[in-house]
Amino acid sequence: MTNIGKFFIDGQWVAPVSQMSADVIDPATHTVVGQVPLANAEDANRAVIAARRAFDSFSQVPLADRIALLRRIAKGMTRRQEDIAQAISAEIGVPIAYARSGHAAAGAAHIEILCRELESFAFEWMQGDTLVTRLPIGVAALITPWNVPVNQIVIKFAPALAAGCTMILKPSEIAPTCATIIAEIIQEAGIPAGVFNLIHGDGPGAGAALTSHPQVDMVSFTGSTRAGIAISNGAAPTIKRVGLELGGKSANILLDDVDLADAVAKGVRACFANSGQACSAPTRMLVPRGMMADAARIAAGVADGLRVGDPRNPATDLGPVANANQWRSIQAMIAAGVAEGATLAAGGTGLPEGLTTGDYVRPTVFADVAPTMRIAQEEIFGPVLSIIPYDSIDHAVEIANSSVYGLAAYVQGRDLDRVRAVGRRLRAGRVHLNYPVLDRTAPFGGFRQSGNGREQGRYGLEEFLEYSALIGHGAA
Template identity: 55%
Template structure:
């Protein structure tokens, strides 16, 4: 890929300050797709300085100018849509159909939703004689993960641009190629110099430098809770805004009135999508104790029907996990599940038959999981589902909320009022009732150790805006 070993700073593709390089590994073959440069503090300083210079003028542009820029980004994104889907599929191992229908599609949907939100947003309003004015927060550091890469890039970049912020993007070094492609799209759309900058690098070097940098006004981070804590610590001395979407351990409550064949099947498929490398995946399935064994049998059958294979396989429904490190973590937690006494009903340790090369994991289902077990408490980020029995509705809610995380929750019931009642009791930022369609306008973010702040649509815009009150403006 062109510009693989360069950064995008101040409107130009530039050489990195240092000589560090990192191979981007195809998780399905364990072979290198090429090398990217890893930046250092000098690159961060250059990018932040460019963003600060650009903020002076870009922050004063009219919203319609910024909307026109986003419309050009969307048009070019659509022209390069197939290329984006192919790049994501290769670098994270997502099956080709998933990459095209979801991974690349989410970038499109966030651009469209940001444009819709801009049209409806009240940038100014009078409250009595006080003018309430929304203004860009400043220079934003955007630090994004590897699992849904362009989704998290666009849901930060689009509202930041719309708000009038300038920015430095640090994508995951595990999946940086889609970010480089997106930088080319933004460049082709005519983004002003210094407004959008990209520096590749690792978290301890580039991520830490951005979080601590006195020239950065805000950090928007998506990733692990552990990394989020460190970013907040580094950002604290400069009292910059810190917006975080972190880990999850989402419960999926199946109430006793559902069609279990349909509800369990949909729950397993939803969980195993993207090899369960989704922070909001429904990885804890809560079922009535009286129907636990039935649910376990259905889940095991659905898991065994998954076609695990390379991203370009015509029948592949589940690809590999993203890296050797991730593979090792998932294997360790599967083994802990067995050791702690959960009932293994599908999958287990090791690789699927015939897939000795690549980071492939057997679709694994544990039954009789108790709330104290490690696999019920830790985010695994791999194809492992825990089925947990409950006695009654109250206990189901208690088990679902018994977690340090609070990103998402799921409720299934034929009785919509009953589902709504349970949903309102969930301590989570997003609750999904009866497997609804994805809504890009819904606020996305977490309670507790799943982070703070909200993304998507108008919520994404507000994240990058300050609120100013001009008292006496209307007198």
């Protein structure tokens, strides 16, 4: 496995100043698969100083050269795709087939989309006698989560680099190897010293040091709403830009003309993808009250048919969740659903049948869920689906919008005009109509406590740019 014992700072692999470290644990077996150093404030400061020193020159690099660099990085990610997939499977328990297709392959795909967008992106234009320009914001701290490590790293560092920023990446200490592999790829692609820096560490240590650092101009964070609040508070004294992609509790409205068997089955699988560890997962399925019994039966059948087990087995549908703390939190939420009176249609607490170790969760379906129950309001971040009855379209929309989150929403039905009309009423950053093909060019981000700002494609690029107006530029 790639060495995760060093940091990449100012173009070199260097030993940490900090003497602290943490075990990296395989959640399928509870065995230690590595140790990751935990950066302190001095390590963070070294990385920030390197990025600040590199900014003036890199911000002037021609766009064509930045695009060429990104394309070399994309080729490197394709070349090392299997290394990345194996690391993801070992560190967070993703079944190897999905680690390859759903995780590792996303890196090069996002970079190629961004490069195409850059070829037509307007960095400046005349407005009367004023030249309006978009300039790189400066030094960016990129703080990424464990659940989709490649995707979240790439949709931050690639647009930051494309904009002409320099950066420091701090990935989750739970899944550090992908970031190290990506840093190796970036180094091999010929990035100038100091433009991209990598430190490992936890949130209270390395994350807080980066967030509050006076020479960091922007923080881009993906993770929990709780951590997002802490980052916002830490960044406030230095008035830096903060981009947040946080939690979700996405509603999936099934209209009364829907193909129920198809829509429910697809909804269950979408909810349980990545073992339910996706902030935009459709975790609240809303069905007409008269369809509740049938929907619960179909959903339970799908859940019971999923193969839970060894993530190295290509036939596995669901591996473990990422760590023991996550497992305990999910167990507590399942118990809360039972205690509040929801109908347990499938799954429940404890390990799945036949498994005696590892952080495996039984694929769980609750029916007859009231919108006010904890399992209908709080992000569980595991393979747990809540099916909620509604009495009218207005009622469904009210329930869907009655969350503190607003990251994603889903609508299913045969009448496309009705589907579109309902979709327009949902307060979410992304609304998926009839389980569409994933659009990696669409903006990604949320309303309310799901965060602010947008990522992916040209929308992610705009996050790393500032406007500057040269007034009188066009005067004779």
